[in-house]
Amino acid sequence: MKVSLLSYTDQPEKKVAAAARLCYSPIGADKLLEDMDDGRTQEFLSKLISMGHLSPLEHISFTFAIEGVSRVLSHQMVRHRIASYSQKSQRYVSEQDFQYIVPPAIKENEQALVLYREQMSVIADAYAELAKIVAKEDARYILPSACETKFVATFNARSLLNFFQHRCCRRAQWEIRQLADEMLSQVRQVAPVIFQKAGAACVSQGVCYEGAMSCGRIKNVVTRG
The missing domain is CATH 3.30.1360.170 (Gyrase A; domain 2)
Structure with missing residues (x-):
């Protein structure tokens, strides 16, 4: 932060x-x-x-x-x-390889952290594929609140x-x-x-x-x- x-x-x-x-x-x-x-x-x-x-x-x-x-x-x-x-727009700014926030409770739990990072990777790949076939403003719907x-x-x-x-x-x-x-x-x-x-x-x-x-x-x- x-x-x-x-x-x-x-x-x-x-x-x-x-x-x-x-x-x-x-x-x-x-x-x-x-x-x-x-x-x-x-x-x-x-x-x-x-x-x-x-x-x-x-x-x-x-x-x-x-x-x-x-x-x-x-x-x-x-x-x-x-x-x-005034906030960064996911409609116009690509979220390819997006960064995300990791809550302390997840960061301190090894099992939770592994699961969390795995799912973020899955979402990032899905966003990248969607962004190839639809506009960024629609692809962004798959992005997490952790962005x-x-x-x-x-x-x-x-x-x-x-x-x-x-x-x-x-x-x-x-x-x-x-x-x-x-x-x-x-x-x-x-x-x-x-x-x-x-x-x-x-x-x-x-x-x-x-x-x-x-x-x-x-x-x-x-x-x-």
């Missing part, structure tokens, strides 16, 4: 704080950024997040390039609808917080959890105040929504808190 933060809104935290300032102050738009030093910015952001007033976070965005992941992951990713995606894919995704900060809440959770599948953890690590470097407490609900909100399926981490989080 490779994750790169391609671009993000310049001075993201200051932009959010300025937008919030408009909500709570009579000043005009031309003065929004006046006196917005680091201390003032952090004050506004802390107030916003503690109040749950998150709409100003929608004014900043983060764009990631993601590769070396499966289509299982990308199918989960697009459920986060307040984001924009390696790559895409670009753009989120606003509020949508990212929601994404981290669901996908940093230990109940999330291993691959998308790994992706979410890496994305969170990278955005914290450029917007540390906004994403300081981001993560699974037990970490960000001190609550677990998983009920009987909870991993149990909430007990340790509450105890430490």
